[in-house]
Amino acid sequence: MLIKHSIFLLLPLLAGSSLASAQVASTIKKPAAAGAAATSVEDRANALTTNMAQALGLTPAQAEKVRVINTNSVRNVEAARQRFRQDPTKLRGYIEDIGLARLEQLKEVLTPAQFTRYQRKREEKMGIPTSQGAQGTPPPGLGRPDSE
Numbered sequence: 001m002l003i004k005h006s007i008f009l010l011l012p013l014l015a016g017s018s019l020a021s022a023q024v025a026s027t028i029k030k031p032a033a034a035g036a037a038a039t040s041v042e043d044r045a046n047a048l049t050t051n052m053a054q055a056l057g058l059t060p061a062q063a064e065k066v067r068v069i070n071t072n073s074v075r076n077v078e079a080a081r082q083r084f085r086q087d088p089t090k091l092r093g094y095i096e097d098i099g100l101a102r103l104e105q106l107k108e109v110l111t112p113a114q115f116t117r118y119q120r121k122r123e124e125k126m127g128i129p130t131s132q133g134a135q136g137t138p139p140p141g142l143g144r145p146d147s148e
Contacts, residue, residue, distance in 0.1 A: 041078055045071035055121060056114045065109045073102040 049067040052058065058066060076098045084091040107115050122128070 041074050042071065045074045048074070052118070056110065056117055058110075058114070062109055062114075066106065069102055069105045069109065073098055 045067060048070045049063060052066055053063045077095055080091055080094040110118060
């Protein structure tokens with residue numbers, strides 16, 4: 001089940017928060033078109049970091065570490081998109097790996113309470129069932145054969 005849902009780890013990276021994007025966009029000057037791709041990666045990483053800092057109450061030191069993690073992750077996802085444009089299966093695998101690496105790095109920077117809050121918010125946003133929900137009653141037809 002982890003594999004199915006791990007693709008959702010990077011969706012916030014790719015989508016970003018429109019509110020945070022608007023805040024960041026108003027403070028960052030855009031360079032000429034030659035640096036547009038880099039700016040896009042930086043903008044998304046900054047927006048994601050701003051959103052996380054506000055939602056999790058990050059310290060300035062944590063926010064900077066998270067910004068580096070987010071920037072590297074967004075950059076790696078973009079590179080994988082370019083490299084595996086014609087191979088969606090490989091792309092999904094690389095995005096999954098990048099997401100898992102990002103999650104491990106975030107776990108090192110965030111306090112246990114912040115990481116738990118981050119996981120909960122990520123699961124809510126992505127519609128991923130929580131571990132409590134996964135232990136509940138299975139959907140019809142998926143129960144144990146001996147119980148029917």
